[in-house]
Amino acid sequence: MAEPCIFCQIVRGEIPTQLMANTGDCVAFRDLNPQAPTHILIIPKKHMASLDDAMDGQVLGKMLVLAASLARQEKISRTGYRTVINTGADGGQSVAHLHLHLLGGRAMAWPPG
Numbered sequence: 001m002a003e004p005c006i007f008c009q010i011v012r013g014e015i016p017t018q019l020m021a022n023t024g025d026c027v028a029f030r031d032l033n034p035q036a037p038t039h040i041l042i043i044p045k046k047h048m049a050s051l052d053d054a055m056d057g058q059v060l061g062k063m064l065v066l067a068a069s070l071a072r073q074e075k076i077s078r079t080g081y082r083t084v085i086n087t088g089a090d091g092g093q094s095v096a097h098l099h100l101h102l103l104g105g106r107a108m109a110w111p112p113g
Contacts, residue, residue: 036108080108
């Protein structure tokens with residue numbers, strides 16, 4: 001039997017977290033292991049294992065719009081922020097549920113990996 005998806009459990013309210021946003025299609029919450037002063041995860045409510053499995057462009061667009069809105073709310077939009085979607089093991093994806101990282105509050109290095 002497959003491991004339960006931790007992000008699906010968050011969506012269903014089985015794992016408590018302080019939601020920063022809860023829309024019809026997405027939820028957002030702070031990352032428990034932040035890699036920047038602002039590190040928010042945005043996930044679709046419907047389970048999609050990765051970007052490679054995502055076929056709903058509207059949900060993907062809503063995730064990006066929510067990221068921009070949260071960046072403004074967190075007051076990092078003027079100085080800049082990064083959005084990241086890791087896909088697959090080599091891409092650094094650690095949870096098999098599509099998620100977008102919103103990172104900000106410090107200068108970002110390049111290349112990122």
